[in-house]
Amino acid sequence: MQTQLSPLRYITSLMALLVLLMAASCGNKEGKVEGVNMLYGENSKTWKTDKQTNAAGDKVKQSDADEDQRITFYANGQYNMMSGAQTMNGKYDFDQAGKTITMTQDGASQSNTFNVVTLTDDKLTLKGTSGAELHLEKE
Numbered sequence: 001m002q003t004q005l006s007p008l009r010y011i012t013s014l015m016a017l018l019v020l021l022m023a024a025s026c027g028n029k030e031g032k033v034e035g036v037n038m039l040y041g042e043n044s045k046t047w048k049t050d051k052q053t054n055a056a057g058d059k060v061k062q063s064d065a066d067e068d069q070r071i072t073f074y075a076n077g078q079y080n081m082m083s084g085a086q087t088m089n090g091k092y093d094f095d096q097a098g099k100t101i102t103m104t105q106d107g108a109s110q111s112n113t114f115n116v117v118t119l120t121d122d123k124l125t126l127k128g129t130s131g132a133e134l135h136l137e138k139e
Contacts, residue, residue: 033119040073047136055131
């Protein structure tokens with residue numbers, strides 16, 4: 001004997017499944033690239049290194065200098081990078097549609113372009129041309 005779900009029970013089951021799927025997708029921000037203001041907040045935002053992975057996706061052991069690395073992005077297109085006693089300043093250009101950020105150090109003739117894998121209020125993941133990724137979190 002075959003059991004048939006009533007229309008109300010069927011709709012309730014579908015709604016429950018939909019709510020479950022929405023809840024699961026909302027919790028994972030990896031791969032989400034939001035607006036440029038997430039990069040610099042109201043005026044500026046400082047990001048600290050969370051972890052680094054190589055091109056194969058394996059976690060790279062961080063030195064003390066790596067763990068102390070900070071990048072501050074400013075609303076005016078400037079950035080400041082600090083690692084230990086070293087400080088670098090420069091300009092950046094964020095292409096939201098292309099999901100890239102190009103950084104040019106002051107006095108340098110060449111720039112570095114990174115793919116922006118994730119950009120939310122509290123997470124930033126940059127992927128280099130080698131495939132290595134730098135995972136940053138809001139300080």
